[in-house]
Amino acid sequence: MHTDYVAALDIGGTKIAGALVDGTGGVLVRAQRPTPAKESGERIMGAVEEVFGELMADPLWVGASAVGIGSAGPVDATAGTVSPVNVPGWRGFPLVERVRAVTGGLPVTLVGDGVAIAAAEHWQGAARGHDNALCMVxxxxxxxxxxxxxxxxxxxxGNAGHIGHISVDLDGDLCPCGSRGCVERIASGPNIARWAMGAGWQPGPDGDATAAAVAASAAAGHPIATAAFERAAQALAAGIAATATLVEVDLVVIGGGVSKAGEVLFGPLRRSLRDYATLSFVQGLKVAPAMTGTDGGLVGAAAATGLGARGLGARDGDAAVVGG
Structure with missing residues (x-):
């Protein structure tokens, strides 16, 4: 039996991952390159071409019927361009057109990486069976x-749901996006670690100064490390409550490296949500860890093309499928 696959691309600041994904969400063939984020746009595109070259060399490629791309944002699905904040070589880069050329004219769907995670979690993960959910990285x-x-x-x-740039501290630190006091400026891994160091937390003998090390300290009861995660949880809760109040979601799914802190993050987050999600229609908001793991971006990029489930693809007027 001939099976259709979707070629999926997950583009971040550190790696460009590619895969062939089947109709059950199975990842069949993989390829990956480091993102040459500080280099020219053409050099970055070269890494994308290498990933596709590897996928196209596999015999299963003949079954590839479409391409789904989840990229660090912002993206512009209407124009088919990407301008990831952490990949300065790409500003308005015509990624959809270039990928279509590399893949021999396959239809390409482009979404932001957060949208891709939402697609993955709704299809295969913690948001399965939920009609209204916010999924976060x-x-x-x-x-x-x-x-x-x-x-x-x-x-x-292709950017809806970009909760990292809701402002939750009106007079807060300037964010690289240009706004102030954004959720990301407080709750991202590097910003958790930055705040903890500034407040007097110090790495252990191994010198690990990442949010993961702060989380380990918090789990051991270190007060500054604990405060760093409580502060991040409060920022997340404020952004989540605002989103839930605006569009009535009943579930929040949280993945990404910082979510691996477990109860160090989820405990204070649930407590803070009680302070911010106070209206009757958001009081029942549930928080769950993501289930799709490191393949979430790839599975979600594939799901965004409509693979595997009716209604998961972009609706009319939403993220464009270009070249279909």
């Missing part, structure tokens, strides 16, 4: 995506 940055009315909601440009 808390990592080097903070991103998100929305499932509303049972369908992925990428928005016209």
């Amino acid at each position: 808390v990592s080097t940055g903070v991103g998100g995506g929305l499932v509303l009315g049972g369908a992925l909601h990428p928005g016209p440009t």
Whole structure:
């Protein structure tokens, strides 16, 4: 039996991952390159081409019927371009057109990486069976995506749900995005670690100064490390409550490296949500850890093309499928 696969691309500041994904969400063939984030746009595209070269060399490639791309944002699905904040070589880069050329004209769907995670979690993960959910990645940055009315909601440009850049501290630190006091500026891994160090926390003998090391200290009862995670949880809770109040989601799914802190993050987050999600229609908001893991971006990029489930693909007027 001939099987259709989707070629999926997950683009971040550190790696460019590619895969062939089947209709059950299975990842069949993989390829990966480091993102040459500080180099030219063409050099970065070269890494994308190498990933596709590896996938296309596999015999299963003949079954590839479409390409789904989840990229660090912002993206512009209408124009088919990407401008990831942490990849300065790409500003308005025509990624959809270039990928279509590399893959021999396959239709390409582009969404932000947070939208891709939402698609993955709704199809295969913790948001399965939920019609209205916010799915988040808390990592080097903070991103998100929305499932509303049972369908992925990428928005016209593929960025809807980008909760990391809701301002939760009106006079807060300037964020690289240009705004102030953004969720990401407080709750991302590097910003948790930055605040902890500034407040007097010090790494152990191994010199590890990451948020993971802060989380380990917090789990051991270190007061500054604990405060750093409580502060991050409060920022997340304020952004989540605002989002839930605006669009009525009943579930928040949180993945990404910082979520691996477990109860160090989820405990204070649930407590803070009680302070911010106070209206009757958001009081029942549930928080769950993501289930799709490191393959979430790839599975979600594939799901955003409509693979595997009716209604998961972009609706009319939402993120464009270019070249279909």
